[in-house]
Amino acid sequence: QAVLTQPSSLSASPGASASLTCTLRSDIYVGTNRIYWYQQKPGSPPQFLLRYKSDSDKHQGSGVPSRFSGSKDASTNAGILLISGLQSEDEADYYCMIWHSDAWVFGGGTKLTVL
Amino acid sequence: QVQLVQSGAAVKEPGASVKVSCRASGYSLSDSYMHWVRQAPGQGPEWMGWINPHSGDTNYAQRFQDRVTMTRDTSINTAYMELSRLRSGDTAVYYCAREGLWFGENWGQGTLVTVSS
Numbered sequence: 371q372a373v374l375t376q377p378s379s380l381s382a383s384p385g386a387s388a389s390l391t392c393t394l395r396s397d398i399y400v401g402t403n404r405i406y407w408y409q410q411k412p413g414s415p416p417q418f419l420l421r422y423k424s425d426s427d428k429h430q431g432s433g434v435p436s437r438f439s440g441s442k443d444a445s446t447n448a449g450i451l452l453i454s455g456l457q458s459e460d461e462a463d464y465y466c467m468i469w470h471s472d473a474w475v476f477g478g479g480t481k482l483t484v485l
Numbered sequence: 486q487v488q489l490v491q492s493g494a495a496v497k498e499p500g501a502s503v504k505v506s507c508r509a510s511g512y513s514l515s516d517s518y519m520h521w522v523r524q525a526p527g528q529g530p531e532w533m534g535w536i537n538p539h540s541g542d543t544n545y546a547q548r549f550q551d552r553v554t555m556t557r558d559t560s561i562n563t564a565y566m567e568l569s570r571l572r573s574g575d576t577a578v579y580y581c582a583r584e585g586l587w588f589g590e591n592w593g594q595g596t597l598v599t600v601s602s
Binding site: 418421429431467472479 | 522529530531532544546547582588589590592593594595
């Protein structure tokens, strides 16, 4: 089972909200992990969006709009990237990442389509 | 402002080695860890390891332990990643990524390495 599992795709309408999930393997507890989120557009490197562990331990990337936010769902052992007020420019691939077993591990990514 | 400029695309035969450079500007290379990340076509990113440019210490991902070497030349503010014994599965875009306040605060533009006979 993969360390981090993300749905491969998600579609949402402009102006709506999108909730992107990153489920940790069952033996890795989401509560103790900082979850990093990156956005990647075609032909460009990933760009840091935010890091979230708790409401008191979080960091927003420079210039990243506040409509991008992080949270967790302990019941599903998942980190969540919430994007509100979707815009066409938000169409991209989104990757989560954690530090696990002395290595940085990325999820497989979610392709977000805004239509 | 901080910039990371990588070397150009490379085509290599199976079994060969490739060395990718990452020239930093806007800050001193010694001040921040540098990570290397690769991304195969249509796949997610994969972390390869980091180098502490100040000390030269390295930490490689287990799957690359025996094939990757990360070095630096602080006199020219440049980090390097060399991957040996290349195979077709190593075809990917390779990125350097600076860890400033967080992992990937800055990224290079990427270097496409194609392994083909």
